Amino acid sequence: EAQVTQNPRYLITVTGKKLTVTCSQNMNHEYMSWYRQDPGLGLRQIYYSMNVEVTDKGDVPEGYKVSRKEKRNFPLILESPSPNQTSLYFCASSLGVTSYEQYFGPGTRLTVT
């Protein structure tokens, strides 16, 4: 089944404790992206990747890192999480340069206390 998976689905952590949210797709998609969703602010892009080893900042990259060592994986890294990073996170992927349809993962609910 073609899908985007994220792990964990739920995470409660404490300020400053490094964490990684994984994202994996099995559709051989070139493009991958991370969004965060917050009440009153909607969804905002954090980082994106056009292909392996090609990543760039979105609209709200502060406090986050990403890597794209393999085509299928695009982990989101919070090296020192803070309470303002409490949010719902979505990973999305898309086939290639001219593709407009994006497939979303199930979301990761992160709470930083």
Add this chain to the structure above:
Amino acid sequence: AQTVTQSQPEMSVQEAETVTLSCTYDTSENNYYLFWYKQPPSRQMILVIRQEAYKQQNATENRFSVNFQKAAKSFSLKISDSQLGDTAMYFCAFMRSPTVNAGNNRKLIWGLGTSLGVNP
């Protein structure tokens, strides 16, 4: 910069009736895509329908259809024969055409959503 506005934070409809959700956007681009996504309580983001700006014909997917008015920059979603399973947040989203340039053209710009409740 592009913006997307959904002016109806909440709406409700009776089962089997028709409801229309509004969306307006602002852009100076000529080629772009518009989407409606559904987010049920499970929080999964599900694509409902898409519209290419260069197509004059309004997109239709079963009970879902859009009214795309390019000059007015309006993109409303009509849900016919509403079902209880349609209860969800609905988001309107904009994306520049991936062929415009080599930049980040697949970024989705989102409205803040409309919470739709379908009543039995």
